[in-house]
Every structure is written in C-alpha cells, then in structure tokens.
Amino acid sequence: MLPPFALERPDRLEDALALIGDDCLPYCGGTELLMAMKLNVLRPSCLVDLKGIAALARVEWRGDSLVIGGAVRHASLAADAEISRSLAVLTVVEQRVGNARVRTQGSIGGNLCFAEPRSDVATLLAALGASITLASSTGQRRIAITDFVLGAYETVREPTELLVEVLVPSARLKSGVYLKHQYAERPTVGVALVREGENGVWRLAVGAVGDVPIVIEVSSLDEIDAEAVADMTDPIEDISGGVDYKQHLVAVYVRRAVQAAAEDLGA
Amino acid sequence: MTTTAIAITCTVNGVKVERTVEVRRTLAQFLREDLSLTGTKVSCDVQICGACTVLVDGQPVSSCTHLAVDVDRSAVTTVEGLASEGRLHPLQQAFVEQMALQCGFCTPGFLMMAKALLDENPDPSREQIIEYLDGNLCRCTGYAPIVAAVEQAARVLGPAGGDSNA
Numbered sequence: 001m002l003p004p005f006a007l008e009r010p011d012r013l014e015d016a017l018a019l020i021g022d023d024c025l026p027y028c029g030g031t032e033l034l035m036a037m038k039l040n041v042l043r044p045s046c047l048v049d050l051k052g053i054a055a056l057a058r059v060e061w062r063g064d065s066l067v068i069g070g071a072v073r074h075a076s077l078a079a080d081a082e083i084s085r086s087l088a089v090l091t092v093v094e095q096r097v098g099n100a101r102v103r104t105q106g107s108i109g110g111n112l113c114f115a116e117p118r119s120d121v122a123t124l125l126a127a128l129g130a131s132i133t134l135a136s137s138t139g140q141r142r143i144a145i146t147d148f149v150l151g152a153y154e155t156v157r158e159p160t161e162l163l164v165e166v167l168v169p170s171a172r173l174k175s176g177v178y179l180k181h182q183y184a185e186r187p188t189v190g191v192a193l194v195r196e197g198e199n200g201v202w203r204l205a206v207g208a209v210g211d212v213p214i215v216i217e218v219s220s221l222d223e224i225d226a227e228a229v230a231d232m233t234d235p236i237e238d239i240s241g242g243v244d245y246k247q248h249l250v251a252v253y254v255r256r257a258v259q260a261a262a263e264d265l266g267a
Numbered sequence: 268m269t270t271t272a273i274a275i276t277c278t279v280n281g282v283k284v285e286r287t288v289e290v291r292r293t294l295a296q297f298l299r300e301d302l303s304l305t306g307t308k309v310s311c312d313v314q315i316c317g318a319c320t321v322l323v324d325g326q327p328v329s330s331c332t333h334l335a336v337d338v339d340r341s342a343v344t345t346v347e348g349l350a351s352e353g354r355l356h357p358l359q360q361a362f363v364e365q366m367a368l369q370c371g372f373c374t375p376g377f378l379m380m381a382k383a384l385l386d387e388n389p390d391p392s393r394e395q396i397i398e399y400l401d402g403n404l405c406r407c408t409g410y411a412p413i414v415a416a417v418e419q420a421a422r423v424l425g426p427a428g429g430d431s432n433a
C-alpha cells in the first residue's frame with residue numbers, strides 16, 4: 001500500500017518547476033519512485049507528474065546531435081526509427097532495459113536521476129560523451145553525464161531542478177557496441193565502446209559493476225588492456241557476485257566488446 | 268490543482284468506467300478491489316514477476332507499481348478482456364492445450380505479456396518469445412510449455428497477431 005500523497009499534473013514546465021522541492025518530488029514512470037515509497041524509503045507529501053509536459057516528451061535532432069526530453073520512455077527510444085538508423089547502439093541498449101513493462105513506464109530522466117548504479121543507460125551515455133540539462137525556476141545548467149552522477153543514488157541535481165534534456169553530441173557520427181551480463185532484472189556488468197567518426201578516439205565505459213561508470217579514452221583498440229580495466233573498477237559486492245567474480249566478468253566483457261568493435265566497425 | 272483524489276474516465280476491456288480514485292491507489296488495487304476484476308494478480312509487488320501485467324493503450328505495464336489515476340483517458344485491457352463471445356482467445360486456448368499452467372497464479376500476467384508481444388510482433392522467433400517473457404516468473408511449468416503455447420497462438424492468429432481479438 002502506498003502512503004498518502006497529493007498529485008499535481010501540470011502541463012507546463014514552468015508550473016512543474018514552481019512546484020518541485022524537498023517534499024514535492026518529480027514523478028514520471030514511478031518504476032523507482034513508487035517502489036521507494038512502498039518501501040517507506042521516500043515519503044514525499046506530493047508528487048509532480050511530468051508525463052503531461054510536452055516539452056519533456058520530445059526526441060529531436062539538432063544537426064548531428066540528438067536531444068532527448070527528460071520524460072521520454074525507454075519504449076519510445078527503443079522503437080525510434082531515426083535513432084536505430086543513426087545511433088543503433090542506443091536502440092540496442094533501450095530494447096533491453098529491464099523488461100517490456102519497465103520500458104513502457106520508465107523514462108530516461110528517471111533512470112539517470114534515481115542513479116541506481118546498475119544502469120545500462122548511464123553507462124552508454126558516459127561512453128557517448130553525453131550531457132544533461134537541469135532546469136530550475138531561476139535558470140538552466142548543462143553538465144556532463146560523468147559529472148552528474150556522484151555515486152549510488154546520488155547526483156548533483158538540486159531538489160528544485162528537473163532534468164529536462166539529454167544531449168548526445170555528434171550522435172550521427174558515433175558508432176559503437178554495448179554488451180552486458182545480466183541474469184536477473186538488472187545488469188551485473190555493462191560495457192560500452194564508442195567511437196566518433198572513422199579515426200576518432202574510442203571511449204570505453206564500464207558500468208553497473210561499481211557505484212559509477214568508469215570511462216577510458218584510447219586512440220586505438222590495441223591500447224585496451226582488459227585486465228587493467230578490470231583492476232580499475234570498484235565492484236559492489238551483492239547477490240549477483242563478489243569483487244573477484246565481477247572483475248573477472250569485466251575483463252571478459254571488455255575483451256568481447258573490443259573484439260565486437262573490431263569486427264563490426266572494421267577497425 | 269493539488270489533490271489526493273482525481274476523477275478519471277477510462278475504458279476497461281471496452282467498458283467505459285468513470286470513478287473518483289484516491290491518487291495513491293495502484294492500478295492493480297483499482298482493478299481488483301474497485302472493479303472486482305480479480306483476474307489480475309499481485310505477487311512480488313516490485314515489477315519483477317509480471318503476474319500483475321495489464322495493457323494500457325496496448326502497452327504492458329506492471330499494475331502493482333502504476334497509479335490508477337494514470338489510466339485517465341486510456342484503454343485498459345486485463346485478462347478478463349481476452350475471451351470474446353464466450354470463446355477463449357487463441358492464447359488462452361493454446362495455454363490450455365499445451366498445459367502451460369499448473370497453479371495458474373502467473374498465467375494472467377503471461378497471457379497479457381504474450382498478447383503485447385504478438386500485437387507488436389505477430390511472428391516472433393523462439394528466442395524473441397523467451398527474451399520478451401523473461402520478466403515473468405512461473406514456479407510450476409519450467410517455461411517450456413509457455414513458450415510452446417505462445418508459438419502455437421502465433422500460428423493460429425497468423426499475420427494479424429493479437430490485434431484480431433483486441
């Protein structure tokens with residue numbers, strides 16, 4: 001049973017921004033928030049539903065860059081034809097987030113703002129060099145995704161701010177692979193390997209295994225030492241495995257990602 | 268308007284429903300307790316088992332973790348909405364013929380999830396069926412008969428998929 005709360009359903013961003021705060025939380029799909037409320041981890045007196053705000057529901061291209069509104073659902077991203085043509089690695093990730101119910105309900109903004117470490121989305125966005133825009137009633141700021149997530153369930157977002165958009169710069173020029181090890185509903189390890197253009201640097205991100213994704217840049221795939229990458233991770237010990245096991249998985253998946261990138265992209 | 272109860276209008280299995288609902292009520296509670304549609308089951312209550320799956324505007328959701336007020340102006344389909352004119356839906360028929368259930372508690376969720384799959388992809392491969400249903404848990408059957416039932420239903424429904432009996 002959910003504890004009592006009030007619900008606001010604004011259709012303008014300004015109205016939502018005027019409402020949110022310490023005790024009045026943004027609410028989109030509720031896949032994390034309602035669960036936290038059922039478990040009494042969060043006890044807000046009011047929720048502000050973001051689903052009626054058109055400005056947060058857009059997916060658009062600005063030149064080669066992709067801009068995704070904070071309330072866009074995983075299912076829309078997974079089904080977006082232009083994204084699958086121009087940034088197929090995002091389609092791969094979105095088609096396999098959780099299960100089809102979580103993809104129907106859950107949003108990209110909710111995924112990032114909740115900052116549950118086992119996120120495929122945050123890992124890929126880190127490799128893509130993405131940034132997010134936070135808005136409040138007094139202004140906006142843009143932050144690199146790697147600076148946004150501070151730790152498990154912790155971001156730099158102030159309670160009065162909303163994540164309004166995710167920006168993937170030069171998205172059309174990027175290509176990459178994403179592999180994950182997952183035996184239950186969330187990933188144990190996720191590895192993204194992305195390059196911009198034919199001769200650009202490679203960005204490798206390893207996520208889900210530690211509190212935040214780690215990101216490494218190399219100019220050629222040969223420079224990636226899978227064992228050394230595994231040593232750089234700081235795995236969370238949990239029901240899906242201990243530190244040694246997870247570091248072993250990281251090395252295996254980094255090797256596979258390098259091999260897949262070499263094959264797929266003719267590197 | 269700040270409010271703890273909202274008047275909503277929706278259709279449930281094609282029937283128009285107008286109610287004032289407390290915002291903290293989940294869709295599962297609304298269906299089971301307010302509308303007496305007890306076909307939808309609640310098991311894990313944390314979106315992992317899939318027993319509570321219903322369709323909202325054709326898309327699968329976990330009704331245990333979905334506010335009832337969020338179906339305002341939407342069409343909800345529950346397991347009770349599958350059969351029509353006294354005839355089982357091909358998915359239900361296939362579940363019976365393939366013995367894809369034992370205790371039956373997870374079955375409504377599997378049926379609705381499979382319906383969502385076939386509506387989207389009328390001719391799924393075995394791997395696609397397994398992947399799509401991997402967020403639904405069954406403790407009795409060992410899954411193989413469930414996958415076989417979905418394959419059978421896909422053959423019976425043909426290219427029109429689940430939509431033929433929406």
Ligand SMILES: Cc1cc2nc3c(=O)[nH]c(=O)nc-3n(C[C@H](O)[C@H](O)[C@H](O)COP(=O)(O)OP(=O)(O)OC[C@H]3O[C@@H](n4cnc5c(N)ncnc54)[C@H](O)[C@@H]3O)c2cc1C
Binds near residue numbers: 029096106163187315
């Ligand atoms: C069973 C299950 C399996 C999952 N599997 C995966 C997986 O495999 N890979 C993966 O990457 N993720 C996975 N997830 C996480 C999933 O992607 C997120 O739960 C979902 O995207 C959250 O979005 P939401 O709209 O439901 O957020 P909500 O629950 O509505 O909100 C989450 C939090 O973010 C805040 N918030 C929401 N939107 C905004 C915004 N625009 N601005 C500021 N704050 C905001 C809320 O106040 C709340 O604190 C899984 C989740 C579940 C429940």
